[in-house]
Amino acid sequence: MVLRRLALSIPLLLLVTLLTFLLNSLAPGDLARTMMQGEGTEVQYLELRRELGLDQPLVVQYGRWLRHAATGNLGQSFFTKESVASLLNDRIGVTVSIMAGVLIVCVSAGLALGVMSALRGGWVGRAIDTLSLVGLTLPSFWVALVLIAIFAVGLQWLPATGYTPLRQDPMAWLLGLILPVLSVSLVSITTIAKQTRDSMNEVMGRDFIRSLRASGLPERSVIWKHALRNASLPVVTVLGLVMVNAISGTVFVERAFVLPGLGSLAVSAAQNNDIALMQGATLYFTLLTVVINLLVDMSYGWLNPKVRVQ
C-alpha cells in the first residue's frame, strides 16, 4: 500500500517538474532577455543564454536538471546566485512547523466539534455550518492580519511577526507559531468537523454500536473509541485534502507574518522571475504533498485492519 503510493508519487514528481519546464518554454519572450531587462549587448545576451543552458533543446535541459536534482543540486538562484537547495533547506523548517501545528489544531478541534455536533446536533451543528460559511468567506491572510491586530498589537500577548528557530528558543518558537497556525486552521477546522459529523452519524446507526451499548460499555468508550475509530477513514481522506490546501494557506500567512518559509521564498522568486528558484520550490512543495498523501495512506492501514491485511 505505502510502497505502491511511493511508486505512484514518482511520476507525479516527474510530471510537476516537467510541467514547470514546459511552462518555461511557453513564457512570452525569452528568459535571458527578461533577466537582462533590456540592458547589455547581444554578445552578453548569447553568453547568458548559454550559461542558462537555454540554447539546448528542452529535453536536454530537463534531463540535466533531473540528473543534478537527483544528487541534491538544484542549481543556482538566477537572482542571488546562491544554491537553490540550501536556500530551500533553510526555509523548509518554518513551513513544516506551521503545517504540523495546523495538523494538530485541525484534528483535535475538528474531531471534537464534529463528534459534539453529531451527538448533540442542534446548536453545535448550526454553529459549525455558520462558521464554515464564515471560514469560506474570510481570506486567511486577512484573518491573519486581524489576529495580529488583536493579539499582537492590541493585547500584546503574542509576537506579531518573525520566526524563532526551535533550537534557539523552543518557547519563542511555539509562541510565534500560534497566530500563523490559527490563521491557516480556522477555515479547515469546520471542514473536518462537518465530515466527522456526517460519518459519525452514519457509524452511530450501525449494529455494533447497539451491541457495544448492550454489553454495558460506557458511552464515552462507545463514542470516542469505537464509533470515532470507525468514522475516521473518510475524515482522514478529507484531512489529507485539507492539509494539501493548507500548503496554499502557509504561502499567504508567511507573507502576513513575515515568516522566512518556503512560501515567502517562492513569492520572492515569482517577483524576481527567478525560475531556477521557483523550480526548486515547486519540487519541495510537491514533496510536501507526497509526504501528506503518504501519511494519509499509512493511517488508513493503522485505522482499518482490513486495509492492513490486504
Next chain:
Amino acid sequence: MSASSVGAAPNAPPSIAMPRRFVSRLLSKPLAWVAIVWLVAIFALGLLANQAAPFDPLEQDLLAVKQLPSAEHWFGTDELGRDVLSRVLHGTLPTFVGVAQALVVVMLLGVGMGLTAGYFGGRTDAAVGQVTNLFQALPMIVISLAVLTVFNRSMLAAMVTFGIIGSAGVARVVRSATLNVRNELYIEAARISGLSDATIILRHVLPRIMGPVIVQLSLIAAIAVIVQTGISFLGLGVQPPAPTWGGGIFDAAASLNDFPWLLVPSGGVVALTILAFGLLGDALRDTAVETWARPAHRKQARKRGDKLALEAVFAGAPHAAVMSVRGLHIATGDGTHQRTLVSDLSFDLMPSETLGLVGESGSGKTLTILALMGLLPVGTHIKSGTLRLEGTSIDLTDEDSLRALRGKQLAMIFQEPMAALDPCFTIGHQLTEVIRCHEAMNPAQAQARAIELLKQVKIDNAEDVARRYPHQVSGGMAQRVGIARALAPNPKVLFADEPTTALDVTVQADILELLRALKQSHGMAVVFVTHDWGVVADICDRAMVLFRGKVLETADVLDIFDRPQHPYTAALLKANPHSAPPGQLLPTVEETLARMAREELAA
C-alpha cells in the same frame, strides 16, 4: 472580454431551459436577494468607478494620512493620504474581471470534461478521471506561483491557471450529474432516433444538469475572489500603486501597528463579496435540492414515578420471578402522528427459564427486548412501563437506570453476529474491554478471562481467535464471540434476538446447543426472539405469541403446540414449514385465519 459578460456570468440567472419556477423559488429566499443585490451593486459601482469614486485613487495627500472615516473620506485615508473608498471602488473591476476569466475557463473545461466523461463513459471517463486526479493532487498555489514567475506576474495567466485547476472539482460533479441523466430513457430514445451526440448533450443533458453546474460556478466564483485578492496581496499580478482589493489588505498590514482601521474597509468588501457568492451558491443548491430535515429527536420528558406506585404494579407477579415486565407501551412519532408499536405488554421470567417471543416480522418482538435494554432505535420511545429485576423496580421511561443494568444484569446477542462486532478491533480486545468495564482487572487477568470465555463458548483455538479481527472469522464463530461477550459479566437475563437466523443450518444447531448448555451452567434466564417454531420447540420452556404489538397468549411450549388458545397461534403454527407435509403449498397465516373464520360462520 466585454464588460457585460463579466457581470452576467455570476449574477444573472441563466436563461436556457431554467424552469421559471426555479427562479421564482430562488428569489423567494431573502438571502439570495441580499447576495444578488450586493453583487450587482458593487459590480455597477466598480464599472462606473471613474464617476462614482469621489477622488482619484492615486491622489496622495500627505497632510491627511491615516484618517478615520469622515464626511469627506467615507472610508478614511491610507498611509499616503489616498481616499480608501476610491481605491476600493477602482479595485472592483480587476477582481470581477479575474473572477470572470476563471469562470469562463471552468465553464469550458470543467463542464466540458464532466459532460464528456459522464456521457461517453468507458475509456473517456477513465482518462478524464486521471486528469482530474492529477489536478487535485497539488496545492493550487504551487502551480499558480510557477505560472506567475514564468508569465511575468500576469493576473490573466494566474486566473486561467486557477480555472484549469478548479475545473477538476467541477468536472467531477458534472460527471456524476451527467451519469444520472444519461441513463434515463428519453436520452436513449433520442439516441435511437438518430440525434447526434453533440445535439443530445447540448439540448437534452446540459439543461437537466444546470442546477449543479450553477451551484459549482458560484462556489468557484467565491474562491476566485480569494485567489485574485490573494495574488494581489502577495504583490503579484496587478502592481502597486494601482488600486486592488488584495493590495488594499497589504497596505492595511503595513499600517497595522498604528492604524488597524484600514483592515475593515479592505477586508470587509472582499469578505462581503465572497459571502455573496457563497450565499448565492447555497441558495441555488437549496432551491435545486429538495431539502430534507432530519426528524428532531425530542427528549422524552422523564417522569420518575414514585417507588410505591412502581411496586404496586407488580402486586400479582410471582415472587420467584427473576424479571417481571408490566404495561410496556412503545410508540413512534409524537403528538398527533403517534403510532403504537407495542401495547400493554407484560410477562414474568422465572430463574433458568427460556421464554420464546414468537410472531411475524413487525409484531414487536425485537422492539420489546430493545426497549428493556434501553436501546430503542431513534424515532421510537417507551411511553410507559415498569421492570422489576430481582426485587428492584425501574421506570422503563428512565433510560439512565436501564443503562446501569446493561451488560451487568441484562445482556443481549444479535441477529447479525458479524455486524455486532466493531470491525476495527481484535476479538480479544473487544472482550477484554467489556470484562474490564464490569470488573476491576489488570490487562493480563482480563486477557486470561477472555480466553476462558472463548473456551466456554467452545472455541478450541481461543488464543488464536482472540488475535483475529471480526472479518477474519466465520459467522458462526462471530456469534460465539457475541455470546462470550454477553456472558462476560455473568448477566441474570440474556436476550437473544434471532441469534441463529443469519447462520447456516448446521451452525444453527451448534449455537442452540451451546446456548442450552450455557443457560444451565450459568443459571441464566433467556428471552429468545424467533419466528421459527422449530427453535421454540427445541429450546424454549414457554412461549409468548405476539401479534401487531399485542400479546395473544403465553403458555408452556407443549400446551401451545397441542392446544393453541388463540386462532392466530394456530394459524401461525400451520404456517410452520417444519411440520408441513412435503409437496404441499404452505398455508399463509391469513389463509388459515380466513378459513377458520369461514368455518366459525358456518358453525
